Amino acid sequence: MSVTTKATIASFGGKLLKLAHNASTTSCEMNFNLYLPPQATNNPLFRVPLLIYLAGLTCTGDNGAEKGFFQHKASQKGIAILYPDTSPRGLKIPGEDDAYDFGSGAGFYVDATKEPWNKGYQMYSYITEELPRTVFGEFKQIDPERVSIFGHSMGGHGALTLVRIETLLLLRLEEHRLIDEQYLRNPGKYKSVSAFAPISNPMNCPWGEKAFKGYFGEDKTKWAEHDATELVKKWSGPPLDILIDVGTADNFYKQGQLLPEDFIKASEGKGKVNVRFPDGYDHSYFTMASFADDHVGHAARYLIA
Ligand SMILES: N[C@@H](CCC(=O)N[C@@H](CSC=O)C(=O)NCC(=O)O)C(=O)O
Numbered sequence: 001m002s003v004t005t006k007a008t009i010a011s012f013g014g015k016l017l018k019l020a021h022n023a024s025t026t027s028c029e030m031n032f033n034l035y036l037p038p039q040a041t042n043n044p045l046f047r048v049p050l051l052i053y054l055a056g057l058t059c060t061g062d063n064g065a066e067k068g069f070f071q072h073k074a075s076q077k078g079i080a081i082l083y084p085d086t087s088p089r090g091l092k093i094p095g096e097d098d099a100y101d102f103g104s105g106a107g108f109y110v111d112a113t114k115e116p117w118n119k120g121y122q123m124y125s126y127i128t129e130e131l132p133r134t135v136f137g138e139f140k141q142i143d144p145e146r147v148s149i150f151g152h153s154m155g156g157h158g159a160l161t162l163v164r165i166e167t168l169l170l171l172r173l174e175e176h177r178l179i180d181e182q183y184l185r186n187p188g189k190y191k192s193v194s195a196f197a198p199i200s201n202p203m204n205c206p207w208g209e210k211a212f213k214g215y216f217g218e219d220k221t222k223w224a225e226h227d228a229t230e231l232v233k234k235w236s237g238p239p240l241d242i243l244i245d246v247g248t249a250d251n252f253y254k255q256g257q258l259l260p261e262d263f264i265k266a267s268e269g270k271g272k273v274n275v276r277f278p279d280g281y282d283h284s285y286f287t288m289a290s291f292a293d294d295h296v297g298h299a300a301r302y303l304i305a
Contacts, residue, residue, distance in 0.1 A: 003138045006031075012075035013038040016065055025130045026088035027120035032131065033065040039078030040141040049146035049191075049303035050135070051296065052082045054127070054155030054162075057207070058105045061085050064152070067285035073296035079303060080142050081296075084131055086154070088120040101207050102214050108202075109158030110226050112215035121215060128162055128189065148192040148299040152288060153252070154207070156198025156244070160228035160263075163193040191302035194243040194295045196288050197250055200263035201229040207257050229259070232267045239271030243298045245291050247281025 007018040014037040023030045040048045051074065053064045061083035064070060074081050087107030093116050096103040107123035136144040151159035202208020203223045212223040224230040232240075246253050246260045253260070260275055267273040281287040 003134060011035060012071045014040065014071070014075050016071065021134055023088075023126055023130055023134075025120075025122040025126040028088045028090060030085050030088070030126070030131070031061055032085060033061040033083035034135065034139070035065065035071050035074060035081040035083070036139070036141065037071075037075045037078050037080060040080060040139075042141065044140065047141055047143035048078050048080050049148070050080045050082055050132075050142050050144075051299045051303070052084070052127070052132075052147065052149045052159075052190075054084065054109060054149065054151030054158040055086050056151075056153030056155050057086070058100050059086050059152075059155075060105070063285065064288070067289065068152075069289040069292040070296055073293045073300070077296065077300040077304060079296065079300060080139075082131070082135060084127055087123060091120045093117065093119070102210055106154065106211065108154060108208075108211045108215065108226075109162060110211075110215050113222065114215060114217045117215050123158075124162070127158070146303045147190055148303055149190045150194040150196075150295050150299065151198070152196040153258075153283065154199055156195030157200070157202055157208070157226075157228060159193050159195050160198055160200070160242070161226050161231060163190045192241065192299050194298045196244075196291070196295070197246050197253065197258055197283055198228065198244060198260070198263075199258055200244075201227060201259040203227045203230065204262065205257045205259055229262045229266045232263060232270065232273075235267070235270050240267060241272045242267075242274065243295060244273070244275040245278060245281075245287065245294075246275065247278050247283070247287050249280050250283040250287075252283050 003019050003021045009016040017034045020029055020031045055063050065083045070081055086105050107121055109123045111124040112118045112121035149159045149163055199208055216222040252258055264275050
């Protein structure tokens with residue numbers, strides 16, 4: 001459970017920590033980054049909220065921390081940012097490092113059920129349970145009750161599905177009258193969600209089909225549990241408020257990997273799903289950096305009273 005600090009880097013008046021811990025869900029050491037804003041002090045009466053950034057294919061926790069420019073607004077607002085890795089590393093599973101879109105760097109934020117990937121490719125459990133538990137245990141400056149999530153591409157899919165699955169699960173419990181009073185007061189694990197160029201309907205794009213077939217096998221009901229478009233179709237909770245940016249010059253959008261229109265259609269009448277198509281922006285971190293303040297600001301509206 002203990003966390004090793006590999007580097008401490010000053011950033012926008014706060015600190016970017018490069019950290020590592022041994023994770024049981026992923027069966028390996030996991031690196032991650034944590035940005036602590038200047039407001040994160042040791043005063044137990046003042047804790048800062050947390051925003052989790054899920055990165056895309058081929059990334060580690062470094063891409064967002066170094067190129068996303070999220071720390072600028074997070075420093076102003078007093079928000080910590082957690083930058084996890086995108087998969088387990090070095091599990092020695094045959095084929096693990098063969099492709100950029102499956103295996104290492106491509107965990108898709110799911111718990112694999114198919115062998116041999118089910119041995120450590122448990123990124124859903126890692127991101128929703130083990131990593132936050134580790135961070136909250138180690139960094140008392142962070143408030144576990146105020147957490148939001150956002151992400152890019154595969155990480156946008158992760159953000160949209162982790163937030164929905166958590167909430168839908170709680171609603172299902174409520175339907176069966178198994179829910180306790182605390183859950184009724186906190187019907188969602190995350191306070192808000194936003195995404196850059198998310199893989200919005202993975203069941204129907206080549207990246208998602210490959211990943212879901214590899215991690216789950218052929219059972220498409222399982223695929224649907226991790227598909228943002230399928231999940232939002234079932235949404236019957238309070239009005240949504242989601243910010244999404246997809247640049248018009250995004251090659252992966254043009255190739256049909258992102259399918260934001262499917263998500264827009266499925267979320268009609270379910271609240272404010274603000275999908276913007278900024279002209280000329282591509283799939284790269286230049287886009288994230290350009291709209292970073294908007295996305296951190298979106299989370300800040302929910303994290304800071
Ligand atoms: N190598 C691949 C492209 C990989 C790529 O573009 N990855 C994106 C995320 S794509 C969806 O999840 C990324 O963020 N890369 C890291 C970066 O710093 O830009 C190919 O050749 O097509």
